[in-house]
Amino acid sequence: MSWVLAAWLPWQRWFAAKERIIGEVTVEQRVPLVDRLADGGPRGILLTLRVEFTDGGPTEFYQVPIGLRTELPPALEPGVIAALDGLVCYDALADREITALFLHGIAAGRTLGDLRLVAEPGAEPLPTSGTRTSRPLGVEQSNSSVVLDERYLLKFFRRLQPGVNQDLELPRALLEVGGAGHVPAILGSAQGTLDGRPVTYAVVQRYVANAADGWSMALGSVRDLLAGGQPPDQAGGDFASEARRLGRTVAEVHAGLARARGTRVLGREGIVAVVGEMRTRLAAARRAISTLDRHAASLDVIFTAVETSVEEVTIQRVHGDLHLGQVLRTPTDWLLVDFEGEPAASQDERLRMRSPLRDVAGMLRSFDYAAHHQFIEPGHPTVPDPAALRLADEWSRRSQVAFCEGYAERSGTDPRDQPLLLRALLADKAVYEAVYETRWRPRWASLPLAAIRRYAREIASGSPRAHDLL
Numbered sequence: 001m002s003w004v005l006a007a008w009l010p011w012q013r014w015f016a017a018k019e020r021i022i023g024e025v026t027v028e029q030r031v032p033l034v035d036r037l038a039d040g041g042p043r044g045i046l047l048t049l050r051v052e053f054t055d056g057g058p059t060e061f062y063q064v065p066i067g068l069r070t071e072l073p074p075a076l077e078p079g080v081i082a083a084l085d086g087l088v089c090y091d092a093l094a095d096r097e098i099t100a101l102f103l104h105g106i107a108a109g110r111t112l113g114d115l116r117l118v119a120e121p122g123a124e125p126l127p128t129s130g131t132r133t134s135r136p137l138g139v140e141q142s143n144s145s146v147v148l149d150e151r152y153l154l155k156f157f158r159r160l161q162p163g164v165n166q167d168l169e170l171p172r173a174l175l176e177v178g179g180a181g182h183v184p185a186i187l188g189s190a191q192g193t194l195d196g197r198p199v200t201y202a203v204v205q206r207y208v209a210n211a212a213d214g215w216s217m218a219l220g221s222v223r224d225l226l227a228g229g230q231p232p233d234q235a236g237g238d239f240a241s242e243a244r245r246l247g248r249t250v251a252e253v254h255a256g257l258a259r260a261r262g263t264r265v266l267g268r269e270g271i272v273a274v275v276g277e278m279r280t281r282l283a284a285a286r287r288a289i290s291t292l293d294r295h296a297a298s299l300d301v302i303f304t305a306v307e308t309s310v311e312e313v314t315i316q317r318v319h320g321d322l323h324l325g326q327v328l329r330t331p332t333d334w335l336l337v338d339f340e341g342e343p344a345a346s347q348d349e350r351l352r353m354r355s356p357l358r359d360v361a362g363m364l365r366s367f368d369y370a371a372h373h374q375f376i377e378p379g380h381p382t383v384p385d386p387a388a389l390r391l392a393d394e395w396s397r398r399s400q401v402a403f404c405e406g407y408a409e410r411s412g413t414d415p416r417d418q419p420l421l422l423r424a425l426l427a428d429k430a431v432y433e434a435v436y437e438t439r440w441r442p443r444w445a446s447l448p449l450a451a452i453r454r455y456a457r458e459i460a461s462g463s464p465r466a467h468d469l470l
Helices: 002-011 074-079 096-108 166-176 214-229 237-261 268-288 290-309 347-351 357-376 386-411 419-440 446-461
Strands: 022-035 043-053 060-069 080-084 087-091 115-119 134-136 144-148 152-156 186-194 197-206 263-266 313-316 327-329 334-336
Touching: 002 022, 002 043, 002 080, 022 096, 043 096, 060 074, 060 096, 074 080, 074 087, 096 115, 096 134, 096 144, 096 152, 096 186, 096 197, 166 186, 166 197, 166 237, 214 237, 214 327, 214 357, 214 386, 237 313, 237 327, 237 334, 237 357, 237 386, 263 268, 268 290, 268 313, 268 419, 290 419, 290 446, 357 386, 357 419, 357 446, 419 446
Parallel strands: none
Antiparallel strands: 022 043, 043 060, 060 087, 080 087, 115 186, 134 144, 144 152, 152 197, 186 197, 263 313, 327 334
16 A cells, blocks of 8 residues: 555645655554445545655655545545555545544544544534535645535645644634634644644634635636726726725734734844845755846845844734635635645744734735736737736736735734835745746746846836835
């Protein structure tokens, strides 16, 4: 089974180490879930896998809910891993008989081997039986999510890292201070141990029905704009109000996290260390993307300005990977989801306090992505129409400005009032994006690379004033 999993893992969207070569996969832990083979049902086993690599670097751990059946229903065929000893082995994420066990087990407070299924204190009670429907969410994520009965969202954290997962910890923290109105309700979790330390295997949240994700909404707005649905002087007008409301929501979540987990002031020494990390990321990016060499000097000017001119920065716990795909628009408001942080970040990195402007920069970059995404879609001309490009640029700018204005309405501070830090965080995020896209979605790499070129040109033409940054 180990060699089968070693061949299968690198092809999974949620596998974080695709650039590394697997040396060995071993089963660290095996938790029996169900055994109904005798009456034609599944046998379910939750495997915790230890993955070693040929580079001698850090070991990684992953969880895979394995199903075994004598005959596989067509709906489960996309999850096939292998045929073994007359049984079909498959990823059981889409198997309602197996995934529903987590929901029912949390309701009953069951313990399965090392796995403890725990309901959240004071949360809405979960059903102990009778789950009728189950469907995996087909979105690109580092976790895997299943919607049960269109009411509950069961989220598996595929890559396991010791400690309480931030997607459980931070919504809990917001609830403690009365700031959970902008996150889905946490109803329960699956907890265990890994290398002697606590680990979160999964959470159950209230599924947010009748909600649209921000990315889809933004793409629709840009598509309508470029199709001629608005006069040029109203570019972005239909989304600017949503961006402003979203800015208010993000500021309120930041305020709640500050109340729950506190804040610190980072002095000059800490700022120098943060800038050093930006330079380290840029150096690594230049090794992966040679075209960044021509912009390295300009980017270093951006980083140096923070190092020499910013005296202190207030830091706190933040979302950590905020973009339009991590927000949901309900009929009444915006919600923030997926507090895990950047997929490649270590647990220690995810727990660090950071400037709230890091989340702001992530969202501003996401507006830029949405504005220009249509130009990289298959079938689009290689050279965009200049008029369409101007409209997209204006949509991005108006959305970014509206977001900052909304953020300022709730926080009392406009992010653009810290132009040196914000510009550095925007540049650092674009460098991260360039590496990520080059590695996983090469067709998208032109989006962050275009932003990096733009930041470099701005440096060549002189630094912007505070409210000219966007």
